[in-house]
Amino acid sequence: MSILPFLGPLLLGGLVSTFLSGVVSMQTALYTSVYHTDTIWLRAMVYVIWVLDLLHTMFICIADWDYLIANWADPTIQDWIPWSIGGTVMLTALMTFIVQCFFAWRVHTVSYRKWWITTILAAVASARLIAALVSTAYMIRLQSYEAFRRDVGWVFTLGLSLSALLDILVAASLCYYLRKSRSAFSSMDAIVNTLTFYTIQNGSLTFVTTFISLILWVTVDNLIFLGLHFAITKLYANAFLSTLNARKTLRLQQSSAEHDPSLPVVLGSDRHSRMRMQSGRMARPGMTDSIPMSTKQVEINIERSVQISTDFDMHDEPDTEMEDVSSKGTPPGEF
Template sequence: MSPYSGTYGALLLGALFASGFSGIVAIQSLLYFKLYPKDKKSLQALVLVVWLFDVTHTTLVWAAMWDYMVENLGEDSYEDHIPGTIAFSVVLTAALTFLTHCFFAHRIYRLSRGNWYLTVPVLILALGRLASASVSGGEMIKLKSYEMFRAQFRWLFSMGLALSSGADVLITVLLFVLLRQTKAGSLTLGHIIDACILYTFETGSLTSVATVVSMICWITLDNSLIFLGLHFIIGKLYANSLLASLNTRKHLRRSRATVTAVDLMNMPHLSTLPRDFQNSKERADIRGVQVNVIKSVQYDVDVEK
């Protein structure tokens, strides 16, 4: 096996996969602006910032690869060197993670109808992750050595990854509970809420697993850069999860639009009611149930409102 397989080889594979995911981010960004031209300016700005951060991150990754594999290829001592581009890519990954966590924290806030007790813990974990990564990036620039950085700040980098994974788990659990409560109070929108729950588990587990695996490699593989190759991909996964969440709204809206007051009035247990009841004020109240059900789903679908 080549002596570079766990260092330059791991970085090269990470850079290639990161570039592929970056292409998906670009496609999703363009799709968003095409599908939702009337979204709030703040939400459009968020998507634009995420896209720009992602492009900048990819540029930094390949600048680092050029430094390792072209400018200094064959210099064994350079394997331990940390270019400034790597340090800045770590900070940008944390920034993308932070924006995604804040986005889902806002969704939790809306679904819980303004419950700060559920929202604040997510924000604290997100801020802790951003602070840890920012300090780690600064120390990488200062020390310029993986060996020295591991010796002095292994705990700090590990804590940042652990906080990121913890935020993912907390977001997934909270969204699951809140969506289940919404489903329990609805009549005919169960399949839409089930789709939201499934998506929550898929995105939350994907980002969390990638972060945990990177952390394990960082802690256990002292003479390897496999953790960094995985770290290149983490920011892309977060960016894609945010954009995919926004771009699925139109599909959910179409599914939601098929449920009307007529559908509710045609339900078997309602069709057996006396005619005078169906023509009374209570019938209007039943129609109102349908409106409330749609509003309950709207918190998870129409995040820009």
């Protein structure tokens, strides 16, 4: 028996997954040190993901030990499914479900709470969870890859397909509603572009890994798919934590955009113009409004900027460096 086509991918996938698990722990430590005022449910979600990731890594190590050390001399080892492999599939299902529900909640937020989109995403995530749990039960029961492929292999295929589909739906929905949130200000558009880049990056990593694992499972009769399946869990956990940890950077970028002196001054009414002239802010004679905008347009821009901030601030501690707009004498609803 050659070790390369059968057991080599398990060892390599285990090593990569262990490295990615260290990244998850680093991101968890960063989150703990920076975000002290997040809601209880969000902090609990972070630590649940971290604990499940550690258990997943532990099960991978147990599986590698069973394959490469304890049963090395067994000529039929490549067809054996230990309980630890079934455990990794179960933990992958749980972590993927939690992370995908979080991203579905983000879609619900940026879509101005359109429940039909959230319901579709939650239904697909639940179906993927059920398929993975059924696969876990049959893996532990049958203990044979050949029997598993023959009897319920389609269930495992369905689970991976639903996971890849959900990645596409979440990424496409987030990109669509973020692009709709673009404003008339180039600085705010830069923030939206950054959010879109994060969305595409996180979604593409998980989708590509899941899709390749699915193709290998369907077309290749060895354990290469399992090595990639180990890494799927870590990529979802890192996508979740990197989204949370990026909020400080995005908040600073948004604060810089709000204090950027190059932003156009919008004068929404004659009364506001007179107030600025009396305060000496329009000292040059003959100066007129260069960018006329209606009050309705200004209110729409304000609503969009608040929506973006709500999605990524997560009730975090407000930035103390931001100036109060009302202290400058600017009426509510206008820049």
